[in-house]
Amino acid sequence: MPRSWKSYQSKDFFDELITAKGQPRVAARRAVNLLSGLTREEVESRRTEAELAIKDMGITFTIYSEGKNIDRSWPFDIIPRVISGREWKQVSKGLAQRCKALNAFIDDIYNRQKILKDGIVPAETILESGNYREQCKGVSPRFGVWAHICGSDLIRDKDGKFYVLEDNLRVPSGVSYMLENREITKRVLPELFEHYDIRPVDDYPTRLYGALSSLSPRSQRRPCIVVLTPGIYNSAYFEHSFLARGMGAELVEGPDLFVDGDDCVYMRTVDGPERVDVIYRRVDDLFIDPEVFNEDSVLGVPGLMRAWKAGNVAIANAPGSGVADDKVVYAFVPDMIRYYLKEEPAIASVKTYLCMRPKERDYVLNNLDKLVVKPANESGGYGMLVGPHSTQKKRQEFARLIEKNPRNYIAQPTLSLSTAPTYINNSVEPRHLDLRPFILSGRDTWVTPGGLTRVAMVKGSLVVNSSQGGGSKDTWIVEASK
């Protein structure tokens, strides 16, 4: 065994593959044995092979900088992350449950608003949220489902338990990388597949097609489904095209579609206009219809909201879904599960203190050095206080901010992210990671086996975003070995 595996240690964190005693976890044993038996040259040649595969397959993400688009290859670590099927079953159940409750919530908010009237969730936090769309009031999408595709970010804390960190209900991305990662692993580590029953992920596009076609307003054998992309300059364009292909759907841009006098949506084809039944939109809802939202938008289709409200076209995710995708709402998800489903949450949320509640505010103010404080309406880590890494001065500043505008702040305990062995220049080192599974809802609910594992490639870093040096790993859900 090369030294780097023997001396591998991930102090103070839960490691996905190696126990605190330095032994491989049961589910990961065969993978670790095989990988640790490879010589340095073999590792190098497989990593090169993976890089070549990525280049040939054209797996890129786009970074827009200095007026030019740069296609970067997707950074990929060949060591898979292995999770046992038994453990995953519980996670998967929790995610499906969570997604059902979130959809029930969105449907309630745009219709009867029972949860607000019953005082479970304070009305003003919802109705004044930047993600609440007044224009969606009174609409009842099929099956009461608004967020048909949900990407939830999970992390594993020191205790080895999975926590949901946030739910992405607008246009979650990353699923194509999950599929391509598997493809690459099959190419570069084929022998591992002989010894494992790894749950396949390839059927995602088919599942997505199934979920989307169940939404069609017309009863036809093959409804017309399109993927609406903002275009080639969008950073997720690769994925839009990938999914359209996988579903045999048309990949369209705004100008390809129009709404006619009958309030139906049509696409422009070489044979003339063709009616569209379901739009999987990868355009933010503020841009989908210049008649209703952002009037300067050229990415959208004038009249689309009209067609949707008339029930002539399904839009996934439905406009307005983002109302449930916000840090204050996050704190209420366990209550929603109890309220709508009469069940206890099967997957944990991170304990969240709402500063608008006096008791919780007092706790936050007294424990600023231990907590992470986040503004409710910002995303992407702006305006955050990470208690343990902060200064006295910074904490005082946040205390003032919270007292001045308590509604705008939430706080959470500082969690650690689990690690997994990752190749870094010829040796194996622990790197932090998270996990984004995808949940599809239409007539039925379905959770991907695994998801996209993102890795912070920089030592000690917790930033897994691809735009900031993050990479990814193939994620395996393995059945108990025979």
Add this chain to the structure above:
Amino acid sequence: MTMLSRVAERLYWSARYLERAEDTARLVRSYAHLAMDIPKSAAPGWDILVRIQDADQIFLDKHRAFNETNVLGFLIADPESPGSIYSSVGAARENIRTTRDVLPKEVWEHVNELYLYTRDYAESSVGRRHRQQFLDQVISRCQMIMGLIMTTLCRDHAYRFIQLGHLLERADMTTRVIDVGAGVLLREERHLTAVDPLIWASLLDSLSALGTFRRTVGPQIESDAVVQFVLRDRTLPRSVHFCLDRMRRELHPLKNRAKASRLLEGARRSLARFPVGGASRDELHRFIDRFQLRINELHDVIVESWFLPPEE
């Protein structure tokens, strides 16, 4: 099968650019061979290669002299020259990148590889040492991609618009090749009859038609016979007649084709009527000019009949 107007347009262009890259590579390869065979005093000059692309102006904005290095740099590696191999491959890739969902997966992989190859090697392949190998690679990779399309793509609208782009570009290029011949010889009113057959042979070679010509027409390479063969042979896949014939076939299943079909028939008639034997080189040149206008017009009608309306 549904075909979005925008997708049809991009497929059409991707085929045109791929064909353009291949044809430019063929032409440069044959011409460079020719240059080695002809005595310096009788050499026809490199400017011809730029002229047939109608790119004199762009060229002269950057270079003073039409020497080998400048011209081949311009045709092979210049990212600012729209007709260079590098630009054509880049444009083909960009169009395929945005239409890959309607094509077999391998098409994108191969086009992407071709792009990476030209990006990495175009610049260093302008000189004689590596040029041949580079051109061979470009040609065979383009052929592989077209072969892949021919053998895997359903004969649906996607295939149709690829074929239209590909055939239109090819017809255009073939007429330009004839024009090079006519142009070179037009300049040489001095009697360099010994050089004539070399030039025509080289042009036939650039169309992969030299062997076929010898077998079907005869071993003597003489200009009228070559022009006749390249313009009107019914079986040669790079003859103008052949391209027009296939375009007619591809237009047939399309709705809204009346205008395009009318233009195409006009082009076929004018091709049939042109008296190759009796025409002077100057007349040939003028015929080709007029013919190319027809091809441009056909392109405009294709755009107007099937592609996205321009944004208001």
